Amino acid sequence: MAFNIYDFTSFTQSIDQGLNSVMPAFWAMITEMVIIGVAILAFYALVGLFLVYAERKVCAFMQNRVGPNRVGPYGIIQTIADLIKLLMKELVEIKKADKLLFTIAPFIVIIASFMAIAAIPFAKGLHAIDFNIGVLYVVAVSSLGVVGILIAGWSSNNKYSLIGAMRSGAQIVSYELSVGLSLITACILVGSLQLSTIVESQADGWLIFKGHIPAVIAFLIYLVASTAETNRGPFDLAEAESELTAGFHVEYSGIKFAFFFLAEYMNMFIVASIGATIFWGGWMPLHIGGWGSFNMVMDYIPPFVWYIGKTAVIIWIMMWFKWTFPRLRIDQLLTLEWKYLLPINLFNILLMAFIVLMGWHF
Secondary structure, three states, rough: OOOOOOOHHHHHHHHHHHHHHHHHHHHHHHHHHHHHHHHHHHHHHEEEEEEEEHHHHHHHOOOOOOOOOOHHHOOHHHHHHHEEEHHHHHOOOOOOOOOOHHHHHHHHHHHHHHHHHHOOOOOOOOOOOOOOHHHHHHHHHHHOHHHHHHHHHHHOOOOHHHHHHHHHHHHHHHHHHHHHHHHHHHHHHHHOHHHHHHHHHOOOOHHHHOOOHHHHHHHHHHHHHHHHHHHOOOHHHHOOOOHOOHHHHHHOOOOOHHHHHHOOOOOOOOOOOOOOHHHOOOOOOOOOOHHHHHHHHHHOOOOHHHHHHHHHHHHHHHHHHHHOOOOOOOHHHHHHHHHHHHHHHHHHHHHHHHHHHHHHOO
16 A cells, blocks of 8 residues: 555555455445544544644733643643543533424534535545535535524523524624635636645645735635634624623533534634635645745655644634634624625725736736
8 A cells, every 4th residue: 555645646546446446336435435534533533622722822822821731741631631521511401492403503513514624635635525616615514504503592592592693693694705705816816616726726836925915815804704704703702701601502511512612623723724725825835936945845844744834823823813802892893894804805806807817927
């Protein structure tokens, strides 16, 4: 079985050929689906646990504190201890709540993030599925999470939950526009919606450099809008603790609450991954024209390391947002989108189309 940390294509193909050689095609396909599902589950759990720990450490750094430092070296096992505590918590039944919808809601939220992560190219030849409309697919399935949030808020039979869910619905539907339009701006430059094609087109330079000012504007709008779409501070109106006592998931406990908690961090990872893939070249190394020796050194760094490094930087920026800026009011939140980001985005798309038409991009 060929394994190459710089190109996983031969590795994945050898697994496919090996399974097809020992079982019928249908069962080989089912086995491959199970392997991919287990791999994504394991990755999902590990990234979620790490991001919770990273959030606490970044928050502590911003506030001149130490953060978790008791359970394990540097407190690294603290999130595992918290997970075990959540799993042992009692699942409280809420009187007059819609039990079916109350139970289904956290699963809808977490399944939406699972579906989105399947299309992300982690390295060359390493992705679960490569749609030719990958950007549209990710935007579509990532917005399904709002359905789970609305159901959770309504089925809890709690006015705070319902207010939080309504806020979240308005917020996600609004900022989904700016996220989609900023990604379409990038796709106009590349001429494709396929994520692997978009990454490969950046072999001679990342899109944020190749696309001039419109690409930079699109990335900044994407960063702000995606932070708002994931309900993270300073846009966390849906679960404003000082106003709504936790918002849409106030009545949830135990593993159901853990699903909402984990989905928030995985959604942050997904939007950071998409931002790194579209604007920062994904797993492509940094290349500078005419710098042959520098480019050769950059090529030695494995693609997966590039992808994880870029995603980590965007995640850190999102965490920095949360622990630096005060929470907006709901009217300020919607004004920012409809009066500022959306008009700028629409003009930016026209500007990018004009630059591509004139051939002024690199």
